[in-house]
C-alpha cells in the first residue's frame with residue numbers, strides 16, 4: 001500500500017500570519033498521525049517563512065511516525081539535519097521569491113556536489129530523497145549520487161490534470177518511476193496532488209509514499225469551519 005506523508009507547512013503559514021502560537025503545528029501533526037498519516041513532512045526554508053527551527057526540534061521529539069525534513073542542499077541545513085536526525089531528508093531546490101517549490105532539483109548538473117553533500121547525512125542513518133522532475137537524466141543522476149529515494153515532482157501533472165496535456169505528463173511520471181525502480185531507487189511523489197488528481201497517480205507501480213499538504217490543510221479549514229463558528233457562537237449566545 002502507498003504511504004501518506006502529510007506536509008504541515010501551511011499550518012505554520014497560518015500561525016505565522018499572526019505571529020502567535022495558533023494553530024499549533026505540533027498538535028496538527030499529532031492529529032494527522034492519529035488520522036492515519038504514515039509520516040509528517042515539514043520544509044524548513046532558508047527564510048523560515050513557515051516552519052521554524054523550533055518546530056522541527058519539537059516534531060522530532062513528538063512524532064510517533066517518521067519525520068521527513070524537506071530542505072535545500074545548503075551547509076546550514078546539512079548541520080541541522082545531522083543535529084535533529086529526522087528519518088529522512090528530501091532535498092529540494094529553493095528560490096527566495098517563489099511561492100512554493102517550483103521545479104525539481106537539478107541533480108544531473110551537480111552530481112559531485114550532491115554526492116559529497118549527502119554522505120555525512122547518510123552516515124547518520126538518515127534516508128536521502130531527491131525531489132526531481134520526471135526526467136530520465138535526473139533519475140539516472142539520482143542513482144549515481146547514491147540517494148535511496150527520489151520524489152517525483154507531480155506539479156506539472158497536477159497543472160495539466162483535466163486538460164489534453166494530462167496523459168503526457170502522467171506517462172512521463174510513470175516512465176520515470178519505472179526507470180527508477182529498475183535501477184534500484186525507491187519512488188515517492190508529490191506536489192499539487194489533491195482530492196481529484198491523486199487516484200490516477202496510484203496507477204503507477206511501486207510508489208512508496210505520496211507527500212500531500214496544501215489540499216489537506218485547505219480542506220481541513222472548510223470541514224472545520226462549521227464547528228468552529230458554532231463553538232464561538234455558543235459562547236457569544238450565553
Ligand code: PXP
Nearest residue numbers: 101131190191192211212213214
Ligand atoms: N513534496 C515536496 C518536495 C514539496 O516541496 C511539497 C510542497 O512543499 C509537497 C510535496 C507538497 O505539495 P502540496 O502542498 O502542493 O501538496
